[in-house]
Amino acid sequence: MTLLEVENLQTEFQTDRGTVRAVNGVDLSIDRGEIVGLVGESGSGKSVLATSILQMVEGNGEIVEGDVRFEGTSLRDKTEKEMQKIRGNRISIAFQDAAGGLNPTLTVGEQIAESIRLHQDTGESTRLSAEIKRKILGASKNTESWRRAIEMLESVQIPAPESRADDYPHEFSGGMQQRAMIAMALSCEPDILIADEPTTGLDVTIQAQILEELKSLRSEFETAILFITHDLGVVSETCDRVNVMYAGEIIEKAPTRELFDNPQHPYTQQLLRSTPRLDDPQEELTAITGNVPDLIDIPYACHFAPRCGESTKECFEIEPKMRVVGENEDANHIAACHYRGISESERPTSTHEAVVGEDQ
Numbered sequence: 001m002t003l004l005e006v007e008n009l010q011t012e013f014q015t016d017r018g019t020v021r022a023v024n025g026v027d028l029s030i031d032r033g034e035i036v037g038l039v040g041e042s043g044s045g046k047s048v049l050a051t052s053i054l055q056m057v058e059g060n061g062e063i064v065e066g067d068v069r070f071e072g073t074s075l076r077d078k079t080e081k082e083m084q085k086i087r088g089n090r091i092s093i094a095f096q097d098a099a100g101g102l103n104p105t106l107t108v109g110e111q112i113a114e115s116i117r118l119h120q121d122t123g124e125s126t127r128l129s130a131e132i133k134r135k136i137l138g139a140s141k142n143t144e145s146w147r148r149a150i151e152m153l154e155s156v157q158i159p160a161p162e163s164r165a166d167d168y169p170h171e172f173s174g175g176m177q178q179r180a181m182i183a184m185a186l187s188c189e190p191d192i193l194i195a196d197e198p199t200t201g202l203d204v205t206i207q208a209q210i211l212e213e214l215k216s217l218r219s220e221f222e223t224a225i226l227f228i229t230h231d232l233g234v235v236s237e238t239c240d241r242v243n244v245m246y247a248g249e250i251i252e253k254a255p256t257r258e259l260f261d262n263p264q265h266p267y268t269q270q271l272l273r274s275t276p277r278l279d280d281p282q283e284e285l286t287a288i289t290g291n292v293p294d295l296i297d298i299p300y301a302c303h304f305a306p307r308c309g310e311s312t313k314e315c316f317e318i319e320p321k322m323r324v325v326g327e328n329e330d331a332n333h334i335a336a337c338h339y340r341g342i343s344e345s346e347r348p349t350s351t352h353e354a355v356v357g358e359d360q
């Protein structure tokens with residue numbers, strides 16, 4: 001059975017300016033132990049999709065359509081109390097901003113130990129807050145939860161974990177905070193870790209280290225990972241499959257190698273041309289011009305049409321559906337473009353003259 005299945009998910013925010021359609025009919029699936037990438041430029045809806053999966057959409061945002069199923073059971077039907085249990089134990093998230101996800105008033109070791117006590121049955125009381133406990137007991141380190149917290153820090157390669165566990169988050173470097181955040185998210189041994197840009201803003205070497213750690217954690221704990229990033233270069237080393245998101249929609253999905261060798265959607269192709277490749281550093285990079293559109297009332301059917309060098313009148317008028325693309329007719333490689341994976345005669349109409357020039 002598919003571990004997590006997102007089907008036609010739609011999440012909207014009501015704002016003074018109108019309805020923001022941040023997630024607009026997304027399908028996505030994750031199997032046990034799989035690392036799945038979600039890639040797209042800033043503002044494409046990746047984080048909103050992540051919080052939608054966990055039923056914790058912020059502010060006046062709301063899931064208005066579709067479903068999220070975990071082990072076949074809909075999460076939309078769950079009460080907040082049931083969801084808290086799932087969030088703590090089965091699906092956990094490491095946020096973009098590690099510093100914001102860690103409690104500044106507790107040492108790193110204490111907060112991981114507390115999370116372990118809360119989510120796992122260690123037989124220890126959780127009625128006293130970790131902070132009070134530390135004050136009263138001078139940090140009871142002779143506990144199962146503390147021992148496991150040290151193990152978690154060790155598994156994300158915090159050096160000298162036993163002494164670093166006594167540090168407060170601000171005493172950690174950015175890279176170490178990210179690792180601590182991942183250790184925290186993994187402390188409940190979840191089935192799925194949603195890692196929302198866990199390496200963004202970090203030094204390339206540290207990024208690579210964290211990615212290696214995520215991969216080894218997958219083998220160690222069989223954790224499935226939804227890896228969110230705006231950097232295609234990062235997913236090539238990490239993910240089994242990749243979903244490319246644009247303006248609230250997934251526009252292409254494929255196994256990682258296939259996506260890099262044979263990208264189909266014009267957006268993915270442009271994204272690749274704008275991404276430095278570790279294996280081909282000489283290649284000339286071309287930035288994609290323009291920005292992700294404002295997600296309020298997008299007036300054209302293919303959301304990428306105005307930035308696409310190949311778009312036609314049809315692209316603005318008829319919504320492209322996902323279909324099998326690629327040379328091998330691999331059912332695992334699909335994209336939503338009128339001009340991919342289909343013969344000329346089957347295209348929307350016979351008028352293919354470009355309405356947007358290559359140079360725009």
Ligand SMILES: Nc1ncnc2c1ncn2[C@@H]1O[C@H](COP(=O)(O)OP(=O)(O)OP(=O)(O)O)[C@@H](O)[C@H]1O
Binds near residue numbers: 040041045048061230
């Ligand atoms: N609380 C909110 N209220 C209104 N609009 C929101 C809210 N949160 C997100 N949005 C809008 O939803 C859209 C998608 O945002 P999201 O944060 O998911 O993008 P992202 O792909 O994660 O970008 P980034 O790579 O910068 O993190 C944006 O247009 C954003 O303005």
Ligand code: NI
Binds near residue numbers: 046
């Ligand atoms: Ni985000």
